[in-house]
Amino acid sequence: MSDNGHNPYNPIPMHIVRAYYESNDRSLKTFELVFDHQKDCDQFFSNYDPGQFCQLSIFGKGEAPFGIASAAWEGEFVRFTVQKMGSFTKYIHTLQAGDPIGMRGPLGNGFPLEDWKGKNIVIIGGGCAFSTLYALTKHVHHSKHRPDYEELIVIYGARTSGLCMYKHDIETWYQRSDMEIHQAIDVPEEDWSHHVGYVPDVVKDVAPSPQNAVAVVCGPPIMTKYTLPVLVNLGFAPEDIFTSLEKRMKCGIGKCGRCNIGSKYICKDGPVFSLAELNALPADI
Amino acid sequence: MMYILVKKNLDQKLSEWSAKYEVVAPQKVEAYSQFLPFTESSELALNEPHNTRYPPKSLFLPQSEVMLKYNKRLNKFDEIRILPEKRIIFGIRPCDASALTLLDTVFDTEEYQDPYWAGRRENTILVGLGCSEPPSTCFCTTVGYGPFNHDGLDAIMTELDDVFVIEALSAKGEKLFSDFPAATNEHELSVLRIQSNAKQGMNQAFETEGLKQTLDHLFESDYWSEIAESCLGCGVCTYLCPTCFCFDIVDEVQRNERVRNWDTCMFRIYSQEASGHNPRPTISERTRQRLMHKYSYWLDHIEKIGCTGCGRCVRYCPVGLDIRAMLRTASNFESEVVNVG
Ligand SMILES: Cc1cc2nc3c(=O)[nH]c(=O)nc-3n(C[C@H](O)[C@H](O)[C@H](O)COP(=O)(O)OP(=O)(O)OC[C@H]3O[C@@H](n4cnc5c(N)ncnc54)[C@H](O)[C@@H]3O)c2cc1C
Ligand code: SF4
Ligand code: SF4
Ligand code: FES
Numbered sequence: 001m002s003d004n005g006h007n008p009y010n011p012i013p014m015h016i017v018r019a020y021y022e023s024n025d026r027s028l029k030t031f032e033l034v035f036d037h038q039k040d041c042d043q044f045f046s047n048y049d050p051g052q053f054c055q056l057s058i059f060g061k062g063e064a065p066f067g068i069a070s071a072a073w074e075g076e077f078v079r080f081t082v083q084k085m086g087s088f089t090k091y092i093h094t095l096q097a098g099d100p101i102g103m104r105g106p107l108g109n110g111f112p113l114e115d116w117k118g119k120n121i122v123i124i125g126g127g128c129a130f131s132t133l134y135a136l137t138k139h140v141h142h143s144k145h146r147p148d149y150e151e152l153i154v155i156y157g158a159r160t161s162g163l164c165m166y167k168h169d170i171e172t173w174y175q176r177s178d179m180e181i182h183q184a185i186d187v188p189e190e191d192w193s194h195h196v197g198y199v200p201d202v203v204k205d206v207a208p209s210p211q212n213a214v215a216v217v218c219g220p221p222i223m224t225k226y227t228l229p230v231l232v233n234l235g236f237a238p239e240d241i242f243t244s245l246e247k248r249m250k251c252g253i254g255k256c257g258r259c260n261i262g263s264k265y266i267c268k269d270g271p272v273f274s275l276a277e278l279n280a281l282p283a284d285i
Numbered sequence: 286m287m288y289i290l291v292k293k294n295l296d297q298k299l300s301e302w303s304a305k306y307e308v309v310a311p312q313k314v315e316a317y318s319q320f321l322p323f324t325e326s327s328e329l330a331l332n333e334p335h336n337t338r339y340p341p342k343s344l345f346l347p348q349s350e351v352m353l354k355y356n357k358r359l360n361k362f363d364e365i366r367i368l369p370e371k372r373i374i375f376g377i378r379p380c381d382a383s384a385l386t387l388l389d390t391v392f393d394t395e396e397y398q399d400p401y402w403a404g405r406r407e408n409t410i411l412v413g414l415g416c417s418e419p420p421s422t423c424f425c426t427t428v429g430y431g432p433f434n435h436d437g438l439d440a441i442m443t444e445l446d447d448v449f450v451i452e453a454l455s456a457k458g459e460k461l462f463s464d465f466p467a468a469t470n471e472h473e474l475s476v477l478r479i480q481s482n483a484k485q486g487m488n489q490a491f492e493t494e495g496l497k498q499t500l501d502h503l504f505e506s507d508y509w510s511e512i513a514e515s516c517l518g519c520g521v522c523t524y525l526c527p528t529c530f531c532f533d534i535v536d537e538v539q540r541n542e543r544v545r546n547w548d549t550c551m552f553r554i555y556s557q558e559a560s561g562h563n564p565r566p567t568i569s570e571r572t573r574q575r576l577m578h579k580y581s582y583w584l585d586h587i588e589k590i591g592c593t594g595c596g597r598c599v600r601y602c603p604v605g606l607d608i609r610a611m612l613r614t615a616s617n618f619e620s621e622v623v624n625v626g
Contacts, residue, residue, distance in 0.1 A: 006398075006400070007364055007366070007400050008397045008398075008399075008400075009352050009353075009534075009543075010353065010362075010364055011362070013360070059355035059356075059357045059360065059362065059536065059541070059543070060355070060357045060536050060538050060541070061536065062534070062535060062536050063534065085559055086559055100360040102360075221560075247558075248556065248557075248558055248559075250532070250533060250534045251532075251534065253396075253397040254391070254394070254396070254397065255391060255392060255397070255399055255530075255532075256531060256532045256533070256534070256545075256548070257530060257531035257532070257548075257550070258531065258533075258548075258555070260550075260574075260578070260582070261564075262577075262582060262585075263581075263582040263585035263586060268396070268397075282501075282504050282577070283504065283505060284564050284565070284570070284574070285564055
């Protein structure tokens, strides 16, 4: 019970180096943050796994959780994509390159990448929850990690082409020989040459094989709800389907009780859970 | 080793300790008692009333606590961590001390140590007062504790006519009392008798065998709306509970402070999400969360019930809801569910 001097409630001082709108309606904005102190940077990257999140902290406004949208190899920065929702996210949207910001993290468990080694990975995302899946895809892309996994299939849906995130980068994925990318929008648009339709239907069409595969689904609750049964029908076992839960959070470190579902704390035991684990939780979601 | 503290020397002893420690002891406040710093003019209330209304968890997790002070313009902050130097909590009841050991499993984990909690725990000596005559609202023996339970204590006192007999339970406790007179055989025999009488005088308030399974089974039943029907959702039962630990973190804009405050799952807003969705929309789901946490989820975590039977929620609920009665109903309710189904 000794005091190691570290206070996990203290925000790490950071600065925004890049800030840009991700969508044409300006509802999504991406921020890339760098550390004010190298030791915080080293500490962060020695702990970070894709699928984890951070609490962004602004004095006078409070804190809110956001998924990490960058892979470690991309550089010594941390990327977040923030959807404008209420007071906190509205304020974050006013920030620009050069502005200071606080951060606590990385928090949560992240994707079980060790367990997935040697498997095909099917990544299915929609809306701004695609952020951590983008980080996951980037992670797997790296030449050091790519041999650890077999096939990589990404299915990503947005309501309109204007809401598609990380566009320029994702367009280059079509040229890659080591993955499949399927993008979809809800209704047809001129100049859109990819899928049209809802994510669960696109998953049905693409019909990824459950053989030696894991699937990970992150998106708006409604998308997740209709995609999970599609995967089950395709033959994916509940142990091989993963998703990330969003709950209200405060401390992010399993102390404040806020994110409790059954005997789990989503911030600490999650946010990533297998469908098998979710099925074992009480209906308190 | 057992020692004695002669009652008429109590104030003097506490004064002596005050020179070296911050001494905190239950004192009379209106109709209640409360843990307050001991001073020359303190009016101790060790036994009358039996226990404090406000739980001593507040000495480790204050109801409101500043975590940092910020300067928004400069984007700088100073961490605030006000910890006692050396402190004695004198006269804490065993239920409240064991509650602290339950909360240690939340606040002092390997992964993340809460430095506020851990610092205060480390610097505090807990001198407990066992309960010779537990009031009728207490039910510690039902939930696996007892009126002379040792968990969390550095020493435990048993009250005799004119002395407290003290049993040191840790090195810290041993050190504090080592120059006190030793208890006689006669003292020790009285202690055994009192402790065993106290324990035997307490009835089993409800059946705990299989209770977790029963509650888990009832998760989606009407049991919760039935037991919660008259609940006002005031949160008193959780604020005063020594094992409840939920807190909120907010920025106090006027004071430029980031503060944590006790929070409660009994409030609607607690689980209200930005989308408008609320997984616990009514008092039934919130009552379910309160009881399930204590009587099911704690068992999943550490195989112990997360209620130490202190009876505060029973004593202070404004509409007289009694957790013991609620839990007794559970097994009846389940047999109904089973019979019908
Ligand atoms: C693990 C996790 C990862 C997330 N990742 C992202 C992301 O990558 N991008 C993104 O745009 N959003 C993400 N969110 C959701 C984001 O945290 C909320 O949209 C945000 O907190 C809303 O704050 P607000 O003040 O703008 O909204 P308000 O409606 O004003 O919210 C009021 C308060 O409620 C809390 N709150 C409301 N909704 C949520 C929520 N869903 N989760 C947690 N706290 C909430 C906030 O702390 C805030 O203080 C994530 C949430 C979680 C739990
Ligand atoms: S639930 Fe009630 S009896 Fe049990 S520890 Fe909390 S306040 Fe005391
Ligand atoms: S003290 Fe009584 S009325 Fe208030 S929330 Fe608890 S059970 Fe409900
Ligand atoms: S957010 Fe505090 S326990 Fe999970």
